[in-house]
Amino acid sequence: MDISKDLIAASATPLILSILAEGESYGYAIIKRVATLSGGTMQWTDGMLYPILHRLESQGLIESEIRTSETGRKRKYYRIKQDGSTAIAAYQAQWQAVYATLNKVWEAKLCLD
Amino acid sequence: MFRLEDAIENWKLQLNQHQTMTTSDIEELQIHLLEEIDILMAAGLNQEEAFVIASRRIGSPGELACEFAKINTIAIWKNRFFWMIIGVLMLQIVSACGNFLARGGALIGCQLVGWNALNTGIISAVIQIAVLLCLLVGFYIAAVHFSLFRKIPKKTLIGIIIAVSILSLLMKHLAEIGFNVLIVQFYSVDQLHQFSLGCNYAAMGLSVLWPVVWLVLLLWLLPGKTQSAS
Numbered sequence A: 001m002d003i004s005k006d007l008i009a010a011s012a013t014p015l016i017l018s019i020l021a022e023g024e025s026y027g028y029a030i031i032k033r034v035a036t037l038s039g040g041t042m043q044w045t046d047g048m049l050y051p052i053l054h055r056l057e058s059q060g061l062i063e064s065e066i067r068t069s070e071t072g073r074k075r076k077y078y079r080i081k082q083d084g085s086t087a088i089a090a091y092q093a094q095w096q097a098v099y100a101t102l103n104k105v106w107e108a109k110l111c112l113d
Numbered sequence B: 001m002f003r004l005e006d007a008i009e010n011w012k013l014q015l016n017q018h019q020t021m022t023t024s025d026i027e028e029l030q031i032h033l034l035e036e037i038d039i040l041m042a043a044g045l046n047q048e049e050a051f052v053i054a055s056r057r058i059g060s061p062g063e064l065a066c067e068f069a070k071i072n073t074i075a076i077w078k079n080r081f082f083w084m085i086i087g088v089l090m091l092q093i094v095s096a097c098g099n100f101l102a103r104g105g106a107l108i109g110c111q112l113v114g115w116n117a118l119n120t121g122i123i124s125a126v127i128q129i130a131v132l133l134c135l136l137v138g139f140y141i142a143a144v145h146f147s148l149f150r151k152i153p154k155k156t157l158i159g160i161i162i163a164v165s166i167l168s169l170l171m172k173h174l175a176e177i178g179f180n181v182l183i184v185q186f187y188s189v190d191q192l193h194q195f196s197l198g199c200n201y202a203a204m205g206l207s208v209l210w211p212v213v214w215l216v217l218l219l220w221l222l223p224g225k226t227q228s229a230s
Helices: A005-021 A027-038 A046-058 A082-112 B004-017 B023-042 B047-058 B061-071 B073-113 B117-144 B146-151 B154-186 B189-221
Strands: A062-068 A074-080
Touching: A005 A027, A005 A046, A005 A074, A005 A082, A027 A046, A027 A074, A027 B023, A046 A062, A046 B023, A046 B047, A046 B061, A074 B023, B004 B023, B004 B047, B004 B061, B023 B047, B061 B073, B073 B117, B073 B154, B117 B146, B117 B189, B154 B189
Parallel strands: none
Antiparallel strands: A062 A074
16 A cells, blocks of 8 residues: 555654654654654655755754764754654644544444445 | 766766755765665665666656755755856956957057048947857857856856956956047047947947847747746
8 A cells, every 4th residue: 555645745744753753863764764664655755855854944843963974974963853842742633633533434434334 | 887976976967957956955865875875785786776776766856856946945046146147247248348349449440450430430339249249159158058167166156257357347448548548649529420420330230139139049048848947
């Protein structure tokens, strides 16, 4: 099962914020984490992650720092800020509301069947 | 034979072509690409295979450029203004050179060749028109080989264009002063009138040519069917 592009786009921001809430990370690792969490059902085009990260940074939800990794390669690490954590709570409430609404209507349909 | 460095340079050039990504955006994507290539090669793929798959996973340059365009609006406009200002300065340089050559030509004409005042005026203005035509050809060449301009570091380009701009203005004004000093010594008042009449005749040609030059240029710059209108 592949998840539609629209849904992937809509869920990208809360997903990235929540992954960063687990601890600081960098682009490549975030992509891998999404793949693991979704069991491969959320297929991102890797490069699309970066414009979202940059937007979140300019909105002040996350911050970044360029450091050299243990392999000697320069990496840009992203970290969540206080506003980002607050935003996660708001996203959580919204997504749960959507999920609950869909569930209710689907359950009603099951009862009718 | 496949060389990874060349392939990556080429890939970066493609990303840069759209002018919607900053250098640091491209650098970050490159780091991502290299990480992916390392992992794929550790899994047993050769350099070429790893590059093909990694660059495919990261997304096509067109798609990426489109996404980055949405967040880099200020940077994109700054870049556009940069090239507009470079264009304005180039125009100023060409017009200063045109003036310089026109005055120089007039001086040589009346001094060495011994043209009468009317002819000198005409020749002087015709030189200016010719320089304008060269400008059109110059613009065309610059646009066709625009990638060459982009390869010059922006700071170097600023240095060159400001220096040439100042130099050409100085040349123009020196020629103007020299011309005015000399011409009153050699021409009578009547001849001066003839000279300016000659200039005016030729300037009529210029006023027809000027809009045509810009019309051709603008029509040529209109996005064609093969180009995207964005």
